[in-house]
Amino acid sequence: MTDLVTLAELGGPLAVIGGAAYARHAYPAVYWSTVGLPLSVARLLASYSSTVDACGLTVEPSRWRALAVRVTIRREVRPVPPRRGVIRPTSTGLRMRLRLVPGQEPADVAASAERLRHAWGVHAVHVRDVKPGVVELRLVGFDVLQQVRMPRRSDSRPLxxxxxxxxxxxxxxxxxxxxxxxxxxxxxxxxxxxxxxxxxxxxxxxxxxxxxxxxxxxxxxxxxxxxxxxxxxxxxxxxxxxxxxxxxxxxxxxxxxxxxxxxxxxxxxxxxxxxxxxxxxxxxxxxxxxxxxxxxxxxxxxxxxxxxxxxxxxxxxxxxxxxxxxxxxxxxxxxxxxxxxxxxxxxxxxxxxxxxxxxxxxxxxxxxxxxxxxxxxxxxxxxxxxxxxxxxxxxxxxxxxxxxxxxxxxxxxxxxxxxxxxxxxxxxxxxxxxRPYVPPLPDVAPGSMAIARPATE
Structure with a gap:
């Protein structure tokens, strides 16, 4: 009985790890939704300030802000990072807006995209300029080009x-x-x-x-x-x-x-x-x-x-x-x-x-x-x-x-x-x-089970 309990205690976690590894390779979207998304959000929340500081995306606080911090909180004055917006998860990654601090431009964030990718454990980080002073980070959790699935909201419009x-x-x-x-x-x-x-x-x-x-x-x-x-x-x-x-x-x-x-x-x-x-x-x-x-x-x-x-x-x-x-x-x-x-x-x-x-x-x-x-x-x-x-x-x-x-x-x-x-x-x-000639479709006898199949390309 003790051996069975030990086997269950060891085999359960091993099965979960093996299943996660298989899903990450065979079904990356499923792995991202169940495992990758929570881990990446946790990394981002825990290390946001230190990561952007290491990437050089912080600036020294203004003189009045430094004085207010010393007087009210009585702690060391730290560099000011871009203000982070709400994290919005998607089926392929995360989206988050940053309000740039004075003196920054979108190119500064784009130059640090590769370092942000490694720090937060995602496949890629893309930067998009939304409006003056605001950029959007689009974090992609896996290689979406391996198995192409078009977005559901990609509606066609004239031309x-x-x-x-x-x-x-x-x-x-x-x-x-x-x-x-x-x-x-x-x-x-x-x-x-x-x-x-x-x-x-x-x-x-x-x-x-x-x-x-x-x-x-x-x-x-x-x-x-x-x-x-x-x-x-x-x-x-x-x-x-x-x-x-x-x-x-x-x-x-x-x-x-x-x-x-x-x-x-x-x-x-x-x-x-x-x-x-x-x-x-x-x-x-x-x-x-x-x-x-x-x-x-x-x-x-x-x-x-x-x-x-x-x-x-x-x-x-x-x-x-x-x-x-x-x-x-x-x-x-x-x-x-x-x-x-x-x-x-x-x-x-x-x-x-x-x-x-x-x-x-x-x-x-x-x-x-x-x-x-x-x-x-x-x-x-x-x-x-x-x-x-x-x-x-x-x-x-x-x-x-x-x-x-x-x-x-x-x-x-x-x-x-x-x-x-x-x-x-x-x-x-x-x-x-x-106008090209279009031959008529051949008549199919009622009850026929023949199914035309396209040739393999």
Whole structure:
């Protein structure tokens, strides 16, 4: 009996420790909610003052405060730390606001983020500027990019769609109104196609005109044909489609000019310089052009193909330079995109504000995407491991960058979503000749148990 009691006394704690270790590896969210969260909160509360002091985030008290402390409390005057707000736990970490003391700036806290991470035992610490004098610390308890789960409150808005998860556990939202054009680079099997798949699926649920140029004979975009208003599957078809898009852009500019020429005395809100200022009943639907394997549009073998290439590149540059006001947006994807593609490549790239760089085969490719806007992000993109498809570094012309990862979405589910939302495709008569053929679904006999399964990617 004594042996059984001893075994129970020793085996119980060992089982708990072993279960916690297993949960930390296999179910990090469960481990964080049950074990990691209480421990991190306890560490933070117990060591807040000493930790921020060791990180150099305290300042000497004012002369009046020091005098008041000596007179009333009669103790040693200590440095003043930032005032800590309420700790708000989340499913992935903690959030806490700090009111900075006079003489501090958000960069001071951001520079100490790595030391705060080790002191409080969390996976990462991210700093966000809330308002003058106040910053928010977002403590992430585990690596949220290992198993991507999108936040529940990432609701889509017109031309604003969540497509990936940031490393601080917030949703990466592709906002076409803010960043009209984007360049997406990535090597084979890096997750570039998955990013494009999520983007098309999210936009399919909105009244947006979706147009595709897929020079891989349509293998990437053809499954979404039911929702696409136009699709070109080789450079010859692209050379016919692009002039139509340019003409559509010019027609929209004529519509805007008509509105600008209204009589004097018209209300200021009726005067506009883009389609978003037009009345809703006159406003044309926004159009998003997806280009997969853009390098195929630049490659030439004969003199005739070179003339066609120059014409297509000119039209793409016009769309990139003038398309935003007309509600036309570009999503350009490829494995490499630089000056070696030929005339006009760098000029087109300069118009692509957003940059997403997945795993690439060489540092030069990463520099093509991020080197001119966020040089420090180049090394981060070069360090992406092959066993983490979908992981990418995203940046924009403001110089900011962060790591993101796209959630897995099967091709069958994406195609089914496009079929369900096919009725939302706006009617653009000029694009009807380029509308892809959609074969009817095969009839399934009643009572049949056959289930179509997507091929393994």
């Amino acid at each position: 604003q769609v969540p497509v990936a998860l940031r490393e601080d556990a917030t949703a990466f939202v592709r906002d076409y109104r803010t960043v009209p054009h984007e360049l997406v680079l990535g090597a084979t099997l890096s997750g570039k196609s998955m990013y494009l798949r999520n983007l098309v699926t999210e936009l399919a649920a909105q009244p947006v005109v979706l147009v595709g140029i897929d020079c891989k004979r349509g293998v990437e975009l053809a499954p979404f044909a039911s929702r696409l208003s136009a699709l070109a599957t080789d450079p010859d078809q692209a050379a016919e489609l692009l002039p139509v898009l340019v003409k559509e852009m010019e027609d929209r500019y004529d519509l805007i000019k008509t509105r600008q020429g209204i009589a004097p005395g018209t209300a200021a809100e009726l005067i506009t310089s883009d389609i978003w200022g037009l009345p809703e009943d006159e406003r044309p639907a926004p159009l998003v052009l997806f280009i997969d394997e853009v390098a195929e549009l630049f490659m030439v073998a004969t003199r005739k193909e070179e003339e066609r290439r120059d014409e297509m590149v000119t039209q793409l540059i016009r769309l990139a330079q003038l398309g935003r006001a007309a509600g036309i947006y570009l999503e350009v994807c490829g494995q490499r995109f630089g000056a070696e593609l030929g005339k006009g490549a760098t000029m087109l790239r300069a118009q692509l504000t957003g940059r997403v760089c997945h795993r690439v085969n060489d540092e030069a490719s990463a520099k093509m995407a991020l080197g001119d806007i966020a040089p420090e992000a180049v090394q981060a993109s070069c360090a992406i491991a092959p066993e983490l498809p979908g992981l990418a570094v995203v940046g924009d012309t403001s110089g900011g960058w962060s790591r993101i990862r796209t959630p897995y979405l099967s091709l069958a589910d994406a195609a089914a979503t496009c079929r369900v939302t096919a009725h939302l495709a706006p009617d653009v008569p000029a694009l009807n000749p380029f």
